[in-house]
Amino acid sequence: MEIKGFHLSYCSNIHPGESWKATFENLKKYIPEIKERLEVDKPFGIGLRLSHEASLLLEKPEQLAEFKKWLESENAYVFTLNGFPYGDFHRTTVKDQVHFPDWTTKDRRDYTIRSFKILAELLPEGMDGGISTSPISYRHWFKSETELNAGMEVATKHLLEVVAELAEIKKQTGKSLHLDIEPEPDGILENSDEMLWLFSDWLLPIGKPWLAEKLDISEEQAEEVLKEHIQVCYDVCHFAIVYEKPADTFTKFEKAGIKIGKIQISAALRVLIPHEPAARDLLKVNLLPFEESTYLHQVVAKRKDGTLNSYSDLPEALKILDQTEEEEWRIHFHVPVFLDNYGALASTQDQISIVLNEILKNPSLTNHLEVETYTWEVLPEDTRLSLGESISRELAWVIEKLN
Known part of the structure; x- marks a missing residue:
């Protein structure tokens, strides 16, 4: 939905199921409920999580037509996709495999291009659209600088091939689409400096001459094309974990001419370490319910x-x-954004408020906002609500902050 000029939704990776059938059934079940709870009577934006498996079916014309018809009947639209998790994301051990296949593989490139072609079909006229993606790979998979550099070279070529596809889509449809790279702890890119490094050491020096030749444009135009089609997914949780101040990060990106395609509104767990041994023992007891086997909790x-x-x-x-x-x-640990504490534990909810204040002061930073709490199934039981109620409460909290 559009609030203060921002397109706001929640990320449907909250729902289990990798097939298109499961994805569509979850949307049909929860979107009407959430709209009713929030009393939304204007077009409702959807942040669609589309797995590799689901994308193979949704790209078929008959499936796209059916989905478009449903979107129209529900007065809903898709403006952003989550293309980070390629495969299974629920009720299995995900851990570092959330990055697999990474950007060193053709599988990741092909899945992303396919997803963009689907998004181009779904995106309403006059809107830009984005897909968030892995921060290249998982850094601990690379055992030496030589291995890392070799991986970065291949990944850069794959990213540039996506840019060329997006430039062609814009030429054919007029729609501006962007790949939103999402830094996260232990990714090859986990902070703003590493995002700048991606551009300065890899994308620009390799990409400007390659795109200039590929698209028959100047290198200056190639840089503009590259920065239009590769942007940042700023996940508030991830940047809070590495202790970055939002205003400083936004200024850094602006100076480098790097755009923020999407802000994912999410909160991390935060704890202050007490000095007393007994208090530390109690803290450990309070943290044990969050020690679970599905996701990495860096x-x-x-x-x-x-x-x-x-x-x-x-x-x-x-x-x-x-x-x-x-x-x-x-x-x-993506904890619910509408709570600032979990008994003895706290969250980085304050960082969300700071980020929202920053974009209200400077709306040109981004126009895509997506709430991303996907850990409901593995949260301690006393923090859970029904899924429809949980999603609605998160969106209502953000709407109140924006208003």
């Missing part, structure tokens, strides 16, 4: 001197909780 710790230390998953951090000198942990 921890970034802050020391007294301001330096950071990372753990690849929560169990690794809990092992040293009784002896650490770290003062604060931020944990990659």
